[in-house]
Every structure is written in structure tokens, then in C-alpha cells.
Amino acid sequence: xxxxxxxxxxxxxxxxxxxxxxxxxxxxxxxxxxxxxxxxxxxxxxxxxxxxxxxxxxxxxxxxxxxxxxxxxxxxxxxxxxxxxxxxxxxxxxxxxxxxxxxxxxxxxxxxxxxxxxxxxxxxxxxxxxxxxxxxxxxxxxxxxxxxxxxxxxxxxxxxxxxxxxxxxxxxxxxxxxxxxxxxxxxxxxxxxxxxxx
Numbered sequence: 001x002x003x004x005x006x007x008x009x010x011x012x013x014x015x016x017x018x019x020x021x022x023x024x025x026x027x028x029x030x031x032x033x034x035x036x037x038x039x040x041x042x043x044x045x046x047x048x049x050x051x052x053x054x055x056x057x058x059x060x061x062x063x064x065x066x067x068x069x070x071x072x073x074x075x076x077x078x079x080x081x082x083x084x085x086x087x088x089x090x091x092x093x094x095x096x097x098x099x100x101x102x103x104x105x106x107x108x109x110x111x112x113x114x115x116x117x118x119x120x121x122x123x124x125x126x127x128x129x130x131x132x133x134x135x136x137x138x139x140x141x142x143x144x145x146x147x148x149x150x151x152x153x154x155x156x157x158x159x160x161x162x163x164x165x166x167x168x169x170x171x172x173x174x175x176x177x178x179x180x181x182x183x184x185x186x187x188x189x190x191x192x193x194x195x196x197x198x
Contacts, residue, residue: 083167160191
């Protein structure tokens with residue numbers, strides 16, 4: 001006759017065998033990591049992996065997660081094909097004027113504004129609450145930037161021409177260079193490309 005203690009030990013041993021068998025069956029096909037024994041727990045790659053996120057956001061500049069979301073203010077809207085052609089036509093009118101001003105070392109906003117108004121554009125007028133009253137051309141100084149512990153405003157002028165609600169010409173002229181391009185409007189700055197460091 002067996003004692004209650006030995007019966008209990010046999011039951012525990014049996015349960016241990018069943019548990020071991022179950023673990024063995026669920027680990028079928030797993031290859032143990034080097035230096036470990038079968039049945040030993042191996043760390044999950046997602047827990048121990050370091051470095052860049054495995055998720056790469058489509059269309060993101062550097063692939064960082066949430067890049068597009070974080071930089072939405074720097075993404076211009078889409079232009080209709082017909083309005084894009086209109087914007088390109090206006091860009092071709094503006095480009096030679098800015099080239100001439102750059103060659104003459106005239107990049108002050110007042111000089112640029114005056115030269116572009118002679119092309120027949122009208123200055124855009126906007127109320128304090130953002131309602132547009134008319135006109136299409138805006139010229140102002142360059143955006144300030146942080147340099148050597150202070151904000152500085154470089155010499156030069158920024159240009160924005162609203163060709164249609166969805167189509168713009170944006171440009172700049174400064175001591176080092178000038179450029180003209182077409183784009184859709186930006187969510188926060190209209191036709192002007194917003195500065196970095198939002």
C-alpha cells in the first residue's frame with residue numbers, strides 16, 4: 001500500500017511530464033539560440049533589438065515614423081493640372097525680372113515689389129482675421145533665423161503670387177542666389193514655404 005505522500009508525488013511528477021510534453025509540442029520547429037539548450041527561453045527579438053524603428057513611413061524624408069504628420073505644415077497642397085500650367089506661365093514671367101534684379105544687386109523687398117508690380121500684378125490685401133480682399137502678389141523680407149545665439153533676418157526678399165486658390169508661384173532673391181518655383185498653398189503660410197523649426 002502506498003502512502004498519501006508518495007501518491008501526491010506521483011501526481012505531481014505526472015503533471016510535470018504532461019507540462020513538459022506540452023511545452024515540447026508548442027516549441028516544434030523552434031531553433032534554440034546559440035549557447036542555449038532546447039526548452040530554454042530565448043529573448044524576443046522585438047524586446048532586445050535596438051536601433052531604428054522597423055516601421056518606415058511611406059514618402060517620409062528620412063523614413064522616421066510620423067515624419068509626414070509632424071511636418072504637415074511644410075507640405076504644400078495639390079494643384080489641378082490646368083492651374084499648375086497657369087502657375088508655370090506666371091513663374092516664367094517672374095523669373096527674368098528676379099534674375100535682372102539679382103544681377104543688379106537689388107534684392108530689397110521694396111525694389112522687388114516695385115519691379116513685379118510693373119508686370120501688372122496687384123498687391124494682395126488681407127484683413128487681420130485672414131479674409132482675402134483682393135490682389136495676388138505679396139513681397140516681404142526673408143524669414144529670420146537663429147544664428148550665433150540670436151535671430152537674424154538675412155538680406156533679400158520673399159515673393160508669393162497667388163495664381164488660383166490651389167496654385168502659387170513662390171520665389172526669393174538674395175545676395176547669393178534667386179529661385180522661382182510653383183507650388184500649392186501651405187496650410188499655415190499660404191503661398192510662402194514655411195521656415196523650418198516650427
